[in-house]
Amino acid sequence: MLLAMLLCYAGFVALCLSMDRHHSDLLGRKASAGRRQSLRLGGWSLLGLSLWAAVAAAGWGLGLVQWCAVLMLSALLLVLLLPYGPRLALWLAALGLLASPLAAVAQF
Amino acid sequence: MKEGFRQSMAWLHTWSGLVLGWLLFAIFLTGTLAYFKAEISHWMQPEVPARAVSTDSSLALAQGYLQQHASGAGRWFINLPDAREPALSVMWQGPVKPGERGAFMEKLLDPATGSEIQARETRGGEFFYRFHFQLQMPHPWGRWLATGAAMVMFVALISGIITHKKIFKDFFTFRPHKGQRSWLDGHNALGVLVLPFHLMITYSSLVIFMSMVMPASILTAYNGDTRAFFNEAFPGTNNAPAAGKPGVLMPMGPMVEQARQQWSGGRIGRIAVNNPGDENASVNVFRHSGDRVVHDFGSVISFNGVTGQLLRVSPEQSLPAAIAGSFYGLHMGVFAGPVLRWLYFICGLAGTAMIGTGLVIWLGKRQLKHAKSGVMPFELRLVEVLNIASMSGLVVAVAAFFWANRLLPVSVAERADWEVNSFFMVWALSLLHAAVRRGRRAWVEQLGLAALLFAAVPLLDLLTSPAGLVTSDWMLAGFDLTCLGSGVFLAWAAWKMQHPSHTRPSPQPRAERLRSLALKNEVN
Numbered sequence: 024m025l026l027a028m029l030l031c032y033a034g035f036v037a038l039c040l041s042m043d044r045h046h047s048d049l050l051g052r053k054a055s056a057g058r059r060q061s062l063r064l065g066g067w068s069l070l071g072l073s074l075w076a077a078v079a080a081a082g083w084g085l086g087l088v089q090w091c092a093v094l095m096l097s098a099l100l101l102v103l104l105l106p107y108g109p110r111l112a113l114w115l116a117a118l119g120l121l122a123s124p125l126a127a128v129a130q131f
Numbered sequence: 132m133k134e135g136f137r138q139s140m141a142w143l144h145t146w147s148g149l150v151l152g153w154l155l156f157a158i159f160l161t162g163t164l165a166y167f168k169a170e171i172s173h174w175m176q177p178e179v180p181a182r183a184v185s186t187d188s189s190l191a192l193a194q195g196y197l198q199q200h201a202s203g204a205g206r207w208f209i210n211l212p213d214a215r216e217p218a219l220s221v222m223w224q225g226p227v228k229p230g231e232r233g234a235f236m237e238k239l240l241d242p243a244t245g246s247e248i249q250a251r252e253t254r255g256g257e258f259f260y261r262f263h264f265q266l267q268m269p270h271p272w273g274r275w276l277a278t279g280a281a282m283v284m285f286v287a288l289i290s291g292i293i294t295h296k297k298i299f300k301d302f303f304t305f306r307p308h309k310g311q312r313s314w315l316d317g318h319n320a321l322g323v324l325v326l327p328f329h330l331m332i333t334y335s336s337l338v339i340f341m342s343m344v345m346p347a348s349i350l351t352a353y354n355g356d357t358r359a360f361f362n363e364a365f366p367g368t369n370n371a372p373a374a375g376k377p378g379v380l381m382p383m384g385p386m387v388e389q390a391r392q393q394w395s396g397g398r399i400g401r402i403a404v405n406n407p408g409d410e411n412a413s414v415n416v417f418r419h420s421g422d423r424v425v426h427d428f429g430s431v432i433s434f435n436g437v438t439g440q441l442l443r444v445s446p447e448q449s450l451p452a453a454i455a456g457s458f459y460g461l462h463m464g465v466f467a468g469p470v471l472r473w474l475y476f477i478c479g480l481a482g483t484a485m486i487g488t489g490l491v492i493w494l495g496k497r498q499l500k501h502a503k504s505g506v507m508p509f510e511l512r513l514v515e516v517l518n519i520a521s522m523s524g525l526v527v528a529v530a531a532f533f534w535a536n537r538l539l540p541v542s543v544a545e546r547a548d549w550e551v552n553s554f555f556m557v558w559a560l561s562l563l564h565a566a567v568r569r570g571r572r573a574w575v576e577q578l579g580l581a582a583l584l585f586a587a588v589p590l591l592d593l594l595t596s597p598a599g600l601v602t603s604d605w606m607l608a609g610f611d612l613t614c615l616g617s618g619v620f621l622a623w624a625a626w627k628m629q630h631p632s633h634t635r636p637s638p639q640p641r642a643e644r645l646r647s648l649a650l651k652n653e654v655n
Contacts, residue, residue: 024470039303084424085466091327092474098324099481102305 024089026126027077029119031090032097034069036116037062039101049109070094080130137294144290145493149514151283152490153521154266158280159486160525162263162332163479166464166472167610168256169215174610175536176239177596178250181217181604184242186399187384189219192245194383196238197221197407205233205373207404212242213419215606218250252546253536258554259529264336267555271343278344281336288329291322298323310631311499314492321485328478329485335458364452365428370405370413370442378410378437386439390416390432393444397422404436412436421467425453426460490518516565516573523577524561526621530584531557533614537595571628578625586618 039045041062046054054062077093078086104112164171173179193209201207204223212219219242225233239248254261265273292298302323305316322329342349346357353359387399398419405413418430425448433442448456460466464475494514501507507515535553539546565573589611596607 035303042300042303045303088424088461088466089471092471092478095325095328095481096474096477098303099320099477102303102320102324105303106305106307 024077024080024093026123026130027073027080027090028093028097029123029126030069030073030076031093032101033116033120033123034066034073035098035101036113037066037069039066039105041066045105049105049113076127076130137296140290140293144287144294147283147287147290148486148489149493151280152486152493153517154276154280155284156483156486156490156521157525158263158266158277159479159483160529161259163476163483164529165256165260165263166467166475166479168260170256170606170610171259172253172255172257173215173217173606174592175253175255175533176218176250177592177607179218179239179248180241180243181606182212182241182243184212186211186387189240189242189245190383190387190402192242193219193221193240194380196240196245197223197404198380200238201236202408204407205405207402207407209402209404211399211402213398213421217606218242218248219245251536251541253550254547258532258551267551274340274343278337278340281333281340282344284333285337288322288326288333292326295319295323311492311495314488314495318485318488318492321481321488325478325481325485329482331458331461332479332482335462338455338458339462341455370415370433371411373406373409374411376410377408378412380404380407380412380414380436381439383414386414386434387416389434389441390418393432394418394422394430407436410437413442420460420463421465424457424460424466426456426463426465427452428456487522490514490522494518515570516562519565519570519573519577520558520562523574523581524558524565526581527561527577527584528554528558530581530588533588534584534591537591571631574628575625578621578628582618582621582625584618585614585621588614588618 040049040054041059043053043059046052046059073093074090077090080086081089101112104115173181189212190209193211197204197207197209201221201223203226205226206224208222208224210216210220210222219240220237221240222235222237224235239250240246241248261267264277266277267273268276301316301319305313305320307313309316337344342357342360349357349360383402383404387402390399391397398421399416400419400421401417403415403417405411405415412435414434414436416432416434418427420426427448429445431445433444434440435442464472467475494511497511498507501511532550532554535550539549539553543549561577564577568576592607592611
């Protein structure tokens with residue numbers, strides 16, 4: 024569940040950055056079209072990857088439930104963090120991505 | 132209907148949300164607490180020790196106890212202890228005479244020694260669980276009202292989705308310190324981000340009560356005989372009746388072991404023994420409902436109690452039963468481990484907060500119009516009072532329930548009822564308080580009181596726990612810490628109410644005025 028959570032959160036951060044307004048709010052500059060496209064692609068693939076991680080860990084029944092829970096909570100966490108600690112929100116995503124191989128090793 | 136589809140949906144959302152919002156807030160909050168009902172019950176009965184013991188030894192102890200104290204009973208029920216419910220509970224029913232039901236007796240046993248535990252009388256977390264769908268009303272009415280509220284909730288969710296124009300554009304948007312704008316942002320974010328949970332919990336609640344809400348298909352197929360439907364959908368265990376000759380019950384350990392193998396390692400939930408002292412004694416072993424997501428009402432293995440011979444293994448669920456069972460299972464979340472249970476709890480709180488923010492927005496938007504004159508029309512004042520009592524008042528009442536549990540003497544007659552009474556009395560008092568105090572003062576005072584009561588729960592626990600039980604019990608510590616955290620949050624909320632961030636000197640600057648105009652259109 025930890026791996027799914029990390030991937031989900033990072034995926035949502037990427038999706039958030041792929042939107043013009045949030046990109047300039049968070050990073051202080053406009054994103055090019057190509058960059059937004061790749062962020063969007065990366066975000067969706069991270070979400071897909073996290074679904075796979077949840078299902079691989081707990082099977083379809085429980086895995087899907089866990090993934091939905093993680094999906095909702097990571098988005099909620101990000102939206103809460105954005106106004107109060109935008110830098111923290113980004114750092115958490117980076118740390119989460121860095122830690123995800125470790126979580127993967129622990130899981131499999 | 133001249134206005135557009137979206138406008139009429141906005142109207143529906145606004146008014147359905149208002150009319151049942153207060154009730155839904157209470158249903159969501161108590162239902163959310165019910166995810167931790169075992170833990171709450173454990174805190175409210177501190178006499179029950181939490182110990183790691185094997186199910187086999189506690190089963191043997193339970194059988195010994197029942198043979199000694201209830202050998203003539205018609206039926207025994209044994210609930211084995213697990214990680215969440217540390218007591219071994221035994222229940223028995225007096226001899227079943229034709230045409231009448233024997234009285235039930237229940238005792239809690241120490242799973243390590245088999246001796247009776249003298250635990251205080253309390254409804255525990257079961258109170259919140261029952262309240263969230265029965266609303267403390269006589270039998271069918273509470274369920275009807277709660278189900279009606281669920282139906283309205285479903286309507287409010289769907290119309291809310293249609294009303295919300297920019298679901299994806301505003302997906303990550305929350306702008307604090309902007310008064311009414313922030314409330315709307317919060318309401319939208321809580322609604323959209325946790326939407327899968329809201330839809331699941333609301334729809335599944337309707338599925339759970341479907342035979343009550345939509346009986347037409349059952350009435351048609353079974354010629355109006357609903358009992359026939361239930362007998363077919365949930366077949367009884369159909370064990371042989373008592374033979375009237377005495378028999379000796381075998382130790383149940385091996386039967387349980389066999390059941391566990393049959394379920395490839397599944398956990399045992401409950402054991403029911405029919406006619407325990409008879410030649411035709413039968414043992415029904417029920418599977419623990421936390422083993423899988425899809426709930427199965429009838430997962431049972433029956434044994435002959437005297438010979439130990441396996442009589443019957445319940446068949447696999449049919450597809451429709453599995454679909455209904457999955458909604459049931461998802462709603463209850465019995466399968467959830469500690470982490471997932473917390474996520475469930477947070478989702479439930481998010482739902483509660485979504486309803487609460489909706490009520491605040493309804494009032495705030497209309498109050499704006501009367502801000503200049505300073506006089507509030509009666510209907511707005513009524514909504515304000517109900518808002519305060521149904522939200523902060525309920526939170527104070529929950530705290531009062533916990534305090535009553537620890538402060539009422541153990542020997543008081545009808546003690547469990549007095550705990551419940553104190554919950555409702557405090558809630559009623561909060562309504563009175565909200566009616567006599569001015570709006571913002573009432574909010575601050577009630578939230579402040581709730582903060583104080585919750586933050587002091589760990590202290591209360593320390594002072595009133597029976598001596599010698601202040602051990603490393605993580606469940607109790609978790610309860611205390613959660614209360615402390617809730618206290619801190621409520622104190623923050625009270626402080627925010629005291630110092631609102633959007634008090635701006637009038638006249639408003641032009642840009643602000645434009646924005647609030649745009650907002651007004653959007654909120655509607």
